[in-house]
Amino acid sequence: MQTKLHPALIAIASLIFLILIAPLFIILGAAVSDTPFLTFPPQGFTLKWFSNIFQIEAFRTTAITSLQIAFLGTFLALLIGIPAAYALNRFKIRLPSWLSNVFVLPILVPEIVLGFSLMKNITIGLQLPVYTTLLLGHTLLVLPYAVRVVGASLASFDFSIEEAAISLGCPPLKTFLTVVLPNISAGVVAAFILAFITSINDVSISLFLTGPGVSTLPIQILAHMEQFFDPTIASVSVLLMLLTVGVMAIVEATLGLTFLTK
Amino acid sequence: MVKRLSPWLLAGPATLLVLIFLIFPVGSTLFATLTDAKGWLAPYMAFFNSSLRRTVLMRTIEISLITTVISVVLGFIAAYVVAHMPGRLKSIMIIAAVFPLLTGVVVRSFAWLILLGKNGILNSALLSLGLIAEPFSMLYTKGAVIAAMVYLFVPLMILTLAGVLEGIPRDVVEAASSLGAKPFAVFRQVILPLAMPGLIIGAVLVFTGSFTSYATPQLLGGERQMMMGTFLYQRAMVTFDWTGASTVAAIMVVVTIAIVVLMTRLARRMNPMAA
Numbered sequence: 001m002q003t004k005l006h007p008a009l010i011a012i013a014s015l016i017f018l019i020l021i022a023p024l025f026i027i028l029g030a031a032v033s034d035t036p037f038l039t040f041p042p043q044g045f046t047l048k049w050f051s052n053i054f055q056i057e058a059f060r061t062t063a064i065t066s067l068q069i070a071f072l073g074t075f076l077a078l079l080i081g082i083p084a085a086y087a088l089n090r091f092k093i094r095l096p097s098w099l100s101n102v103f104v105l106p107i108l109v110p111e112i113v114l115g116f117s118l119m120k121n122i123t124i125g126l127q128l129p130v131y132t133t134l135l136l137g138h139t140l141l142v143l144p145y146a147v148r149v150v151g152a153s154l155a156s157f158d159f160s161i162e163e164a165a166i167s168l169g170c171p172p173l174k175t176f177l178t179v180v181l182p183n184i185s186a187g188v189v190a191a192f193i194l195a196f197i198t199s200i201n202d203v204s205i206s207l208f209l210t211g212p213g214v215s216t217l218p219i220q221i222l223a224h225m226e227q228f229f230d231p232t233i234a235s236v237s238v239l240l241m242l243l244t245v246g247v248m249a250i251v252e253a254t255l256g257l258t259f260l261t262k
Numbered sequence: 263m264v265k266r267l268s269p270w271l272l273a274g275p276a277t278l279l280v281l282i283f284l285i286f287p288v289g290s291t292l293f294a295t296l297t298d299a300k301g302w303l304a305p306y307m308a309f310f311n312s313s314l315r316r317t318v319l320m321r322t323i324e325i326s327l328i329t330t331v332i333s334v335v336l337g338f339i340a341a342y343v344v345a346h347m348p349g350r351l352k353s354i355m356i357i358a359a360v361f362p363l364l365t366g367v368v369v370r371s372f373a374w375l376i377l378l379g380k381n382g383i384l385n386s387a388l389l390s391l392g393l394i395a396e397p398f399s400m401l402y403t404k405g406a407v408i409a410a411m412v413y414l415f416v417p418l419m420i421l422t423l424a425g426v427l428e429g430i431p432r433d434v435v436e437a438a439s440s441l442g443a444k445p446f447a448v449f450r451q452v453i454l455p456l457a458m459p460g461l462i463i464g465a466v467l468v469f470t471g472s473f474t475s476y477a478t479p480q481l482l483g484g485e486r487q488m489m490m491g492t493f494l495y496q497r498a499m500v501t502f503d504w505t506g507a508s509t510v511a512a513i514m515v516v517v518t519i520a521i522v523v524l525m526t527r528l529a530r531r532m533n534p535m536a537a
Contacts, residue, residue, distance in 0.1 A: 005346050013343035016336055017358040020417060023373030024365065026383060030376050038376055040383045084276035091269035099273060102280050109288055110474035110518055112491050113511040116498055120508075121287035136283050143276060201366030203477045207495060218368045222477065225372070234376070237369040244364045248357070257356055 024241060031234035038231055049235040059236065062220040065131075069216065070199035073138035074192055081146025082188070086180070088147070089154040103147040106140045111204035114140065119208035130211040137205045142195035149194065153187025154180075189254050197247055201240075288515070295512045298505055305509040315493075319513065322489040325404060325479075326472035329411040333468045334461060336412070337419025344420065345427035356424070363417040371478045374410040375401070378482070407483040414478060415468040422467065426460030427453070455532070462529040470518045490514055 026040050034044030053059050081103075088100050106114070115137060123133045157180065165175045181188070206216045215223075217236075225233055251257055295305045309315050344355045362370060377383050378400040385397035400406055430453060438452045439445070476491035483489065488496070490510055498507035 005343060009339060010343055013340045013355075016340045016416065017355055020362050020413070021358050023370070023377060023413065024362065026376055027369065027373050037381065038379065039381045040376055041386070080275040080279060083272040087269045087272035091272075094266075094269050095273060099277065102277055105280055105284055108519055108522060109284065110470070110491075110511075110514045112474055112476050112494055113291070113514055114284065114288060116494060116507060116511055117287035117291040118283065119498075120504065121290050122283065125287075125290075136279075140279065140284055143279065147276065197364050201368070203367055204474070204491070207476060208498070218366055218477075221368050221372075222480070225375075225481070233372060237372055240369050241365055244361060247364055248360065257353065257360060 027234050027237045027241070031231055031238045033231055036230060038229055038234060049231040050238075052232045053236055053239070056224075056232070058215075058220050058224070059217070062215045062217045065214060066200055066217040069135055069138050070196050073135055073199050074142055074195040076135070076139045077143045077146040077195055078150075078188065078191065081143050081191070082150050085147045085151040085154055086176070089151060089157075090159060103144055107144050111141065111202070112207065115205040115208040118205075123209065123211075130209065130214045134206065134209040134214060134216070137209050138199045138202065141202060141205050142199055145191045145195040145198070149191035150184060150187045153184035157183050186255055190251075190259060193247055193251055197244070200243070291508045292512045292515060294505065295508045305505050308506070309509050309513070318488050318490060318493045321404075321487065322473055322491075325407055325411065325487075325489060326469050328408050329415060329472045330465050330469045332408070332412045333415040333419045334465050336416050337423055337464065338457075338461070340416070341420045341423035341427055344424045356421075359417040359420045359424075362413075363421065367414065367475075367477045368481075370414055371410050371481045374406065374413065375481055378406050378409075401482060402484040402486045404483075404487055407479050407487050407489075410478050410482045411472050411475065414475075415471060418467055418471075419464045422464040423457065423460055426457050430456050459529040459533045462525050462532070466522055466525045470521060473517060474514055 029040045029042040030038050031049055032045050032047065033039050033042035034046040034048075035042075084103065087095060118133050118137050122128050122136070123130055128136075161183075162175055162179055165179045166172065170179070201218060202216070203218045203222070206219050210216060210219050217240075221233060221236055248257065251259070296303065298304050300308075340355075340359070344352055344359075347355060379385070380397045380399060382397075382400075384400065385394075388394045389397060434456070435448060435452055438448045443451065474491055475489065476495060479487060479489040479492045480495075483492070490513070494507050494510040494514070497503045497510060
């Protein structure tokens with residue numbers, strides 16, 4: 001591409017990036033403001049809203065549920081998604097071509113529709129516990145990452161290496177664990193990170209799959225916001241942003257951030 | 263025998279999960295809308311005969327379209343600049359796009375709640391500049407929903423397009439300009455057609471994302487700017503009208519899948535590199 005850019009173009013783009021980041025600083029300001037209501041610019045400085053989060057039991061329990069669901073859901077999705085991605089790449093000819101489209105469905109069906117349908121037909125229809133349906137919903141939500149991101153790594157894997165190991169007498173499972181898996185580890189890490197962050201931030205699926213005693217952090221934030229409009233919400237948001245920073249640091253260290261533009 | 267079955271044994275668990283916990287529940291939700299006590303397709307007649315529900319659908323389409331157009335334009339400009347930046351500046355810009363993207367919808371919509379609120383930064387700025395006498399409410403308007411929605415989707419557009427624009431071969435662009443094409447002609451006749459498939463896919467992501475969103479219209483639009491997502495929730499959990507909620511869900515599924523299928527076909531056909 002040409003390398004010369006019109007100055008006006010650079011100015012507009014800089015403004016766009018500034019506006020993308022600015023609101024997040026506004027939250028940071030609101031979180032440390034020494035006022036009982038949300039405001040910006042901050043008046044005074046206090047960390048009491050951060051300690052306030054830990055006083056509220058609902059935030060503690062929902063944060064734990066969110067972490068559990070995100071870890072378990074991602075783990076389950078990888079556990080069944082990696083073999084599926086492997087089969088789709090390794091046995092392309094022996095599996096019907098529509099099978100790979102099955103794993104596009106969780107992206108294609110609107111999340112809020114999936115959440116509502118799971119509540120209506122699984123929680124109530126099949127009488128499954130709320131927690132189980134919530135976990136299944138999140139596993140479905142992140143399954144496409146496991147199948148597609150890991151699948152992309154497998155697409156560039158040379159299966160003749162695997163055949164060499166098997167022909168030398170290595171059992172199939174050991175071959176997978178010691179030969180295939182190390183070669184696709186970047187894809188597995190990417191899938192894990194994307195799935196985890198998607199699950200922990202999800203609203204639309206969880207909306208219908210939370211009930212008395214079982215709720216997730218984003219749903220609890222929404223509920224808290226409707227009752228109290230105080231800086232506690234801003235400080236919870238700051239903690240969630242810190243989680244994002246942590247995730248980005250992991251991405252940068254393992255894969256490099258540019259992998260997200262591919 | 264085991265060898266012939268092994269592909270299915272490997273792909274089976276994931277396939278079953280989608281079958282049992284996605285196709286079955288969503289399918290039966292959609293199936294339930296085909297008929298009720300009043301007869302075939304009565305739930306749809308009820309939907310389209312109610313002016314309130316038609317308004318919600320039209321509002322959702324309108325907001326999603328406006329959001330898509332603005333996000334495509336802003337995303338294209340930003341991605342174009344990203345694609346031309348030298349290494350270090352490029353990574354800073356990519357971080358600035360990825361960070362909001364990885365920060366949840368609730369947090370990002372909440373930022374706009376503070377920004378547009380009565381004591382918000384926009385009101386304070388306007389007050390101190392003497393442009394307004396007292397703070398006015400910007401929340402619960404169409405503009406607030408669109409602003410927050412654009413904010414939500416521009417990073418996605420940037421990341422989708424940055425890769426596409428970077429992938430445009432430099433020599434094609436250079437060839438066009440060395441043959442005498444003016445910068446605007448190069449843009450219109452070379453860059454735009456080559457970026458079109460990516461542009462269409464990005465636009466589909468933004469449109470379907472806005473069309474089915476919940477948190478943003480709930481927080482910034484409230485009751486006054488109800489969209490399909492918030493309407494579905496209200497039908498299901500406030501009025502317990504499950505047939506009504508299922509009808510809203512079915513319309514969302516049909517619109518989403520129709521748009522995705524049509525536009526991906528179009529994107530494939532418009533790809534000049536594929537021919």
